Amino acid sequence: MDNEKVCVFCGEKLGFFHSAYISCAGTYQPCCKNCQQELNDLNEEEQCRRALKLGLADQPEKLKPFIEVASNAEAHRPACLRCGAKLRFQTVEHLNNNPFHDWSTFDVLPAYCQSCGRYEFFKPEFVEKNVYLAHLLKTDKAE
Numbered sequence: 001m002d003n004e005k006v007c008v009f010c011g012e013k014l015g016f017f018h019s020a021y022i023s024c025a026g027t028y029q030p031c032c033k034n035c036q037q038e039l040n041d042l043n044e045e046e047q048c049r050r051a052l053k054l055g056l057a058d059q060p061e062k063l064k065p066f067i068e069v070a071s072n073a074e075a076h077r078p079a080c081l082r083c084g085a086k087l088r089f090q091t092v093e094h095l096n097n098n099p100f101h102d103w104s105t106f107d108v109l110p111a112y113c114q115s116c117g118r119y120e121f122f123k124p125e126f127v128e129k130n131v132y133l134a135h136l137l138k139t140d141k142a143e
Contacts, residue, residue, distance in 0.1 A: 007054040009035040024048045025066035045070035076132035085115035089140040
């Protein structure tokens, strides 16, 4: 079974034309077409959980930390300074203080409050360095 590929989700032996891959935490997991169709509607955290279930996952050492971060990310979501509701991240915006000079351009990452409509701004590098905030940014962009 060393050279045989199996679906990490159901254990089925994969044929050449009946195989696919699902990306879980940056690793591609081999799967059958049936599992691929079933898993397409699930979020990446649940896909990773199912990949680990049978113990057949490729690089499980990458999946476990991803699940840990995904499970705890909402607890680290920033709150609105005005009303305390949870903020939702948007995409990075490039601001320019002076339209005649490029040197005055800087990036901000806006987050908005669905309750009161306020915006707060984050430095993109700060969010990218924090694993929880980076995960929230990725999931908010996907919505």
